[in-house]
Amino acid sequence: MPTLREIAAERPAAVRVFEKYDLDYCCGGHRPLEEACRERGLSAAALMEEVEADAANAPEERDWSKASLAELIGHIVSKHHAYLNNELPVIEQRMAKVLGKHGANHSDFLPQLAELFAALKAELEIHLRKEELILFPAIEELEAAAEEGRRAMPVPFGTVKNPIRMMEHEHDGAGAALRSARELTRGYAPPEDACPTFRALYHEMEALERDLHAHIHLENNILFPRASELEAKVR
Numbered sequence: 001m002p003t004l005r006e007i008a009a010e011r012p013a014a015v016r017v018f019e020k021y022d023l024d025y026c027c028g029g030h031r032p033l034e035e036a037c038r039e040r041g042l043s044a045a046a047l048m049e050e051v052e053a054d055a056a057n058a059p060e061e062r063d064w065s066k067a068s069l070a071e072l073i074g075h076i077v078s079k080h081h082a083y084l085n086n087e088l089p090v091i092e093q094r095m096a097k098v099l100g101k102h103g104a105n106h107s108d109f110l111p112q113l114a115e116l117f118a119a120l121k122a123e124l125e126i127h128l129r130k131e132e133l134i135l136f137p138a139i140e141e142l143e144a145a146a147e148e149g150r151r152a153m154p155v156p157f158g159t160v161k162n163p164i165r166m167m168e169h170e171h172d173g174a175g176a177a178l179r180s181a182r183e184l185t186r187g188y189a190p191p192e193d194a195c196p197t198f199r200a201l202y203h204e205m206e207a208l209e210r211d212l213h214a215h216i217h218l219e220n221n222i223l224f225p226r227a228s229e230l231e232a233k234v235r
Contacts, residue, residue: 005029008196012203013055080215120177145234152234
């Protein structure tokens with residue numbers, strides 16, 4: 001039977017499940033999975049099924065270019081904004097642990113990676129609020145006006161293209177930060193002395209990168225162009 005450490009090293013997604021049930025996969029990770037589960041009254045087989053389910057990422061198949069703008073916005077907020085709101089604090093905590101334990105041995109990149117992530121997190125949190133409080137309601141009003149056959153209500157920023165331009169600029173900054181993070185981590189290849197927590201950090205940052213790429217695609221390539229086109233018809 002594999003140990004908690006071995007499972008966490010081979011399947012980084014298992015870290016979340018282990019933490020959910022307070023199973024020590026790092027310092028006490030030498031214990032076999034069955035032994036650790038038995039101590040907590042858990043089924044090892046059921047726990048591994050949960051790990052597999054958590055790791056599964058269903059591909060995005062829907063053609064969002066044909067959905068209503070309100071529905072697309074709802075999807076972006078419920079999936080991608082919710083993901084960031086959940087994951088950014090988790091990665092922040094993991095980064096602090098890794099920096100505290102491995103920062104001295106990897107001073108050539110870990111402090112810079114931590115600083116880069118802190119700046120990205122702060123920027124994204126403000127970015128999400130601006131979209132949810134300012135831009136997205138304005139886009140939804142454009143669509144409502146078109147559906148009701150009326151002129152859209154005026155907005156204080158003149159045209160929806162102004163906040164869109166700002167959001168696209170911030171997307172560019174996030175993309176640059178992601179590229180820098182990938183370069184610093186050599187493609188998220190953990191060093192030889194990386195513990196399960198270190199490996200989990202890389203797994204989570206790479207997942208963050210994938211989600212942000214999908215997120216930005218939906219906004220830059222679908223939502224924003226359609227909103228700009230619609231505004232020309234109802235203002």
